[in-house]
Amino acid sequence: MTENRVGFxxxxxxxxxxxxxxGYDIMRFLENLNWxxxxxxxxxxxxALRRLLQDxxxxxxxxxxxxxxxxxxxxxxxxxxxxxxxxxxxPSAPGTPRAFAMRLVAANSRSPAELVAELERRKSELAGPxxxxxxxxxxxxxxxxGTALALRYARTxxxxxxxxxxxxxxxxxxxxxQPLDSATRLQG
Amino acid sequence: MTENRVGFxxxxxxxxxxxxxxGYDIMRFLENLNWxxxxxxxxxxxxALRRLLQDxxxxxxxxxxxxxxxxxxxxxxxxxxxxxxxxxxxPSAPGTPRAFAMRLVAANSRSPAELVAELERRKSELAGPxxxxxxxxxxxxxxxxGTALALRYARTxxxxxxxxxxxxxxxxxxxxxQPLDSATRLQG
DNA sequence: AAGCGCATGTAAAAGGTTACATGATTAC
DNA sequence: GTAATCATGTAACCTTTTACATGCGCTT
Numbered sequence: 001m002t003e004n005r006v007g008f009x010x011x012x013x014x015x016x017x018x019x020x021x022x023g024y025d026i027m028r029f030l031e032n033l034n035w036x037x038x039x040x041x042x043x044x045x046x047x048a049l050r051r052l053l054q055d056x057x058x059x060x061x062x063x064x065x066x067x068x069x070x071x072x073x074x075x076x077x078x079x080x081x082x083x084x085x086x087x088x089x090x091p092s093a094p095g096t097p098r099a100f101a102m103r104l105v106a107a108n109s110r111s112p113a114e115l116v117a118e119l120e121r122r123k124s125e126l127a128g129p130x131x132x133x134x135x136x137x138x139x140x141x142x143x144x145x146g147t148a149l150a151l152r153y154a155r156t157x158x159x160x161x162x163x164x165x166x167x168x169x170x171x172x173x174x175x176x177x178q179p180l181d182s183a184t185r186l187q188g
Numbered sequence: 189m190t191e192n193r194v195g196f197x198x199x200x201x202x203x204x205x206x207x208x209x210x211g212y213d214i215m216r217f218l219e220n221l222n223w224x225x226x227x228x229x230x231x232x233x234x235x236a237l238r239r240l241l242q243d244x245x246x247x248x249x250x251x252x253x254x255x256x257x258x259x260x261x262x263x264x265x266x267x268x269x270x271x272x273x274x275x276x277x278x279p280s281a282p283g284t285p286r287a288f289a290m291r292l293v294a295a296n297s298r299s300p301a302e303l304v305a306e307l308e309r310r311k312s313e314l315a316g317p318x319x320x321x322x323x324x325x326x327x328x329x330x331x332x333x334g335t336a337l338a339l340r341y342a343r344t345x346x347x348x349x350x351x352x353x354x355x356x357x358x359x360x361x362x363x364x365x366q367p368l369d370s371a372t373r374l375q376g
Numbered sequence: 377a378a379g380c381g382c383a384t385g386t387a388a389a390a391g392g393t394t395a396c397a398t399g400a401t402t403a404c
Numbered sequence: 405g406t407a408a409t410c411a412t413g414t415a416a417c418c419t420t421t422t423a424c425a426t427g428c429g430c431t432t
Binding site for chain 1: 390391392393394395398399400401
């Protein structure tokens with residue numbers, strides 16, 4: 001339920017692959033995406049960083065700062081980079097917007113072809129549910145139970161995702177405009 | 189990181205509050221929302237159901253079915269309903285689309301005023317990030333790193349959510365015009 | 377005969393949450 | 405003087421994941 005726990009490890013790895021970060025930096029970064037990805041608690045972040053060190057996936061550089069408490073900058077190691085690459089290359093599992101966004105951030109530096117594959121996978125994951133949501137709810141009228149609201153919310157999010165995926169795919173492919181079908185244009 | 193674990197308990201409670209369900213029914217229902225909420229594994233679902241029984245929040249009715257394995261229908265108890273109500277009444281915490289959707293499903297049967305408060309809270313949670321994402325990315329050009337894609341994805345999702353929230357709020361207020369009380373104003 | 381849908385469960389290992397703990401600096 | 409920011413960490417408790425386990429009926 002909680003969603004692939006290991007994903008968190010790769011998210012950290014992906015972040016420190018772009019630039020060395022401290023635990024605090026990572027928390028700050030993720031707090032900005034709290035509404036989408038969620039931020040880790042100290043109690044999960046710091047042990048996770050230690051595990052990266054123990055597994056040889058990262059190294060640490062202690063930076064003294066005048067008066068402030070010293071900062072520990074984590075750098076990704078070669079082994080870490082290798083593992084991240086390996087994970088990136090295997091196809092992603094179905095999941096929530098959170099998992100999808102996490103993977104985009106974690107697996108930065110991918111080739112356009114890899115990104116296209118990732119986005120296509122997400123698109124195909126959404127196709128079924130979006131179609132079902134499309135005709136299980138006639139229009140915007142009627143029921144205001146929590147469940148009905150949730151389903152309309154779900155339809156809106158799915159439609160927005162598919163719309164974005166189409167745009168992004170078009171751009172990544174360099175200019176092969178895809179005809180937009182009605183399903184992708186649905187609005188709440 | 190994993191997102192409020194307890195939410196799952198209330199999600200189950202909310203589902204069996206609408207109609208009695210078996211563990212298998214719950215899995216089926218959630219598999220349809222796998223792309224948004226995620227589905228629990230057997231290893232988390234069945235123990236969770238047992239805990240509900242142990243805590244007196246649910247009762248079980250065993251239904252024999254010809255040849256098929258017997259089904260266990262879980263019913264919410266009075267105590268379960270009370271606890272669900274209590275949880276529903278306290279303001280929701282910030283979280284991901286998944287957590288938001290889970291709470292909509294779990295806390296079905298709320299008054300329009302309560303729903304308005306819930307939606308306003310989400311809207312205010314999204315306002316800041318959406319504004320930041322709006323001008324940290326000029327337009328749809330440029331960078332195709334995973335992080336840049338993720339941020340544009342985030343902006344799309346946030347914008348869609350806010351659009352839906354505005355529509356839903358208009359409808360909820362239209363059908364039952366509510367004077368603004370302290371609860372709704374609190375969330376700004 | 378193989379695989380899927382129905383239907384429920386268990387166990388070990390791993391990890392997260394919550395709450396606590398420290399301590400200096402800056403801002404109101 | 406009180407709170408917030410920076411910055412890291414620990415420990416008990418609980419939950420999830422992953423894999424295994426069962427067994428019938430139906431379809432290909």
